[in-house]
Amino acid sequence: MQLDFYKAFSINVDLAIEAHDLARGQTGREIPGVIVDREKYENSSVTIVKVIEEQAEQLMGKPRGNYITIEAPVLRENNRLAQQEVAEVLAKKLTSLFNLPESANILLVGMGNWNATPDALGPRVIDQSMVTRHLFKYAPEELSDGMRPVSAIAPGVLGITGIETAEIIKGVVEKIQPELIIVVDSLAAGSVDRIATTIQIADTGISPGSGIGNKRAGVNRESMGVPVIAIGVPTVVHAAVIAQVTVEQFLEQLKTNPVLEQIYKNLRPDFTQQVINQVLQPFAGNLMVTPKEIDALILNISKIVAGGISMALHPSISFDEYNLYLN
């Protein structure tokens, strides 16, 4: 698949690891200005894509910065020990992206629409996070050493509030002046096996148009005035992507036939796109593919993400203590 396809359908490539693959697909080799690292854990593998130069930024459609992807198919298996390990990997990799004193004030933001299951990951993570900022003032006896003042909001979506999400966040940021913002959002992936099994951590924040809720403005250091780390989990694949991948795979399998390859090459570039548009009428870009059990999958991964964040922000807290605190 090519980036052009995504543009034609106004679909954002949310995962840097997929944007990287798409960009490499175009050139046939590693992109100049990108460094890739890999780490292997018992229940997950981690890929770190560093976008360093402007050329890479252009090719991948992703701003310069660090993109850490945790892939853990075990998350779909309801295995609490494996989950705990993935939460710990998330905590470790998240911690690697900031350097803050123990007193640093941190704001969590859960993006998305709590009334639409696949877009509700952000608000769900907020529900399960260890929020402590008020305790420093009103109940310090409930705190232990190694806990930071953390606050959290779920700002809703434009259709519910009438206000750009970025405006609400910015308003709160100006009041409470956090030293770091961590934003959690639902993403769309290019492949269904990523749903609820892949976690992306990016120190570039959220770009306009990313996520499944079509944000119109970015939430990043530029717009907020403080560093922003975005944590995203794919919860859907656009139906248009499924359709496109199917046609491509179909043609791929037939490629040995030289006549067919010739016909394929002669297709107008927007031919497949027109076919797909017709199939997906009247919803087009708004049709999502999700597994039947999406409600349960999102509940599960929201606990892991909230646990990982809580361990990263409160260094004295283990996963068991997180569970104990949140019950």
Added chain:
Amino acid sequence: MQLDFYKAFSINVDLAIEAHDLARGQTGREIPGVIVDREKYENSSVTIVKVIEEQAEQLMGKPRGNYITIEAPVLRENNRLAQQEVAEVLAKKLTSLFNLPESANILLVGMGNWNATPDALGPRVIDQSMVTRHLFKYAPEELSDGMRPVSAIAPGVLGITGIETAEIIKGVVEKIQPELIIVVDSLAAGSVDRIATTIQIADTGISPGSGIGNKRAGVNRESMGVPVIAIGVPTVVHAAVIAQVTVEQFLEQLKTNPVLEQIYKNLRPDFTQQVINQVLQPFAGNLMVTPKEIDALILNISKIVAGGISMALHPSISFDEYNLYLN
């Protein structure tokens, strides 16, 4: 598309109107033993498919009986007046399928999983229905003339209860001995424009395997011992169907090329199926396509279905009174 495709993916064709099209597609002409009638209303059109002979039953994969389909794209438009009209059409067509005295005891059954949005239509309809059976005994002053004793259950799904849904219903039926059962369920359609806009009413009840929750046993006159009318609304399209339709449309557009048509004819029948299976790994038959706003669409249509049922069962109740009663 052919019925074979559905069988290969173990996907049921839930809508008789689609099964009829698929069966006609195979033969190229009207199926013997089927009578089709059409009615036109301001905001909806109605198709009545009567499956009369065994041959038609075989070809369509639908038991003999009456299948009434209401198609109302206006349901997606948040227009309360149009909704009201559709609810009235539903009430009228539902009424045409039974002939019961005013004292007849009727049981509503909301099939499906309340924890999985697209499968939650049945339980939502139950929530909004006018349940009166207990009032006849405990609060007759709240009843007016022209109301029947109606009871309602949402039996849950096998994964939640450990019990076949049909067993729970049968147990309740034996206790309260209704003269009619009306079962409401979420369906899968062959096309996304049917989602939350099409209502099927069938006096054949529910066949094994139909609906998006994979029922293992039927809920029909045979299993229950009383007449069963099923009301179904498509809330999803299987991702495999989207993929298949896309490939077919793609090839359709290229058919003018004789070489391509030849290649297509030479494909092994399961070739497309293998491609699709690969794309949909690891979920295969469990991947669903829904519009982003599915939660709101289901809430909306559940009110219309519950209103239509209430008007049919309680002949003295208008849509306004239904609203007033339910608030």
Added chain:
Amino acid sequence: MQLDFYKAFSINVDLAIEAHDLARGQTGREIPGVIVDREKYENSSVTIVKVIEEQAEQLMGKPRGNYITIEAPVLRENNRLAQQEVAEVLAKKLTSLFNLPESANILLVGMGNWNATPDALGPRVIDQSMVTRHLFKYAPEELSDGMRPVSAIAPGVLGITGIETAEIIKGVVEKIQPELIIVVDSLAAGSVDRIATTIQIADTGISPGSGIGNKRAGVNRESMGVPVIAIGVPTVVHAAVIAQVTVEQFLEQLKTNPVLEQIYKNLRPDFTQQVINQVLQPFAGNLMVTPKEIDALILNISKIVAGGISMALHPSISFDEYNLYLN
């Protein structure tokens, strides 16, 4: 009952109409600096208490301003026509408290905790309100004349966000600069028959400590820099109030006995309070009395309040159109 009792239990008297009664009870006559008006409608009665002078402010414990109370026991009766009338009275009285051009930008704020049923009125009203601010920019074709740009937030509570509610609101206010803020909150009443039947509209906003969620900071013109109208509905009575009223009624009935009256006069002022504290251990001030059907009552009244607000803010909208819009 006396104001002292409320102070002893740190319970706020949320309804001005009750504070007025308590204050009059102390002096035995009308309070100087207060003007009271009454209006009668078919399904409701309205009391307007104007607190004009500082002395009245002190005696009643309510800042100077207008307090409009709508009492409508019919709201508990599930009668949609009566509800509509009450919503219209609410719209009319709300409108009397502001004077704004049609282009005025208005912010709705739903105070309270969406996870605690009796405190969830504010967020529920937001869910059902006609939010339009974004349509002016992105979809003007969905607007009709006589609609104002309205935005809406549910800021959550301190225990969930770690941030004072007033800080979040102030942050948003500074970004979007509304000309008026309307705040909706759950209140505590002195009598159970007010639950979900009484609506208070006050142009003084919300004072620190009012509402059932113990706000620590006010949301009013002083703190926000723009006019703030508060709409509150009682959803609970403090258990301590029920206990106190019972003892008082009990003694009242015995007052004809002169010995008893003597004993009562000799009681230490905190005697009853100690008894009550003992009975309510270990929850004390956090025990609430609600009717069993509180979930349904709150859902119902939230629709009426949201409808009344929407009609007041969008003068071209009738209650039917409000229903049609919101579906």
Added chain:
Amino acid sequence: MQLDFYKAFSINVDLAIEAHDLARGQTGREIPGVIVDREKYENSSVTIVKVIEEQAEQLMGKPRGNYITIEAPVLRENNRLAQQEVAEVLAKKLTSLFNLPESANILLVGMGNWNATPDALGPRVIDQSMVTRHLFKYAPEELSDGMRPVSAIAPGVLGITGIETAEIIKGVVEKIQPELIIVVDSLAAGSVDRIATTIQIADTGISPGSGIGNKRAGVNRESMGVPVIAIGVPTVVHAAVIAQVTVEQFLEQLKTNPVLEQIYKNLRPDFTQQVINQVLQPFAGNLMVTPKEIDALILNISKIVAGGISMALHPSISFDEYNLYLN
């Protein structure tokens, strides 16, 4: 307080431990035909009341059988280790009430109204229970040794279904023929400190009128034809009880005054009751006292109850494995 008071308000004494105290209060000494045992655990204490003779049954208003009460104030403290211990005590005491082979088929029933927070304990416990009956047939590979076939239903309440809860249960029981029924229900207590801290296990099942949802028919061995164990947790105190206790405590404190005692003795027996009725108008018996955080308390205790039941029914399952299974 006296049993007469409860009768006057049609309030059931749900907890045997309270009925025992009330009955002893009347006689001033141990009731003939009752045996009481006590056990002490680190985080809980257990009282076993055996009602053996008919006279005791009459005096206490409780059918003959075993009533085990676990009191664990620590349950309100969000301490997972203590919770786990209480769940284990529950499992142990529950196990002591039945003697069944490993293959025994058991039905869990969650009584109550999922739409009314304090009455929703039963359905919540069902949500969190290890249901396995279907796995024996469809997925035996997911089972380990030492697991029994368990099924579970939440039958709803009369106002929602129009059907007596006992009828629905009986219908299901006749279909699946369990060897034991375990019924979970919300109870009302005589004291607020029991809310979400006390668990009652009774091998007498559920008597007509018990629980906060006013059951009209019993769910017990007599009506179901198989043994029924009821597990109940107080989630409310009737407001009338709070009012009554307050008056009694008030008078108790004044008893040293001989004149007052004389007056009190001369009161008509229904005097206090009339006062209370007046205070609680228009809700009377339907007013409940709950702590503000009741939603969170019920969520918490439902996990402990579900965990305890799962360990008792599946002897091979530890609390950690229960968590792992349920995630």
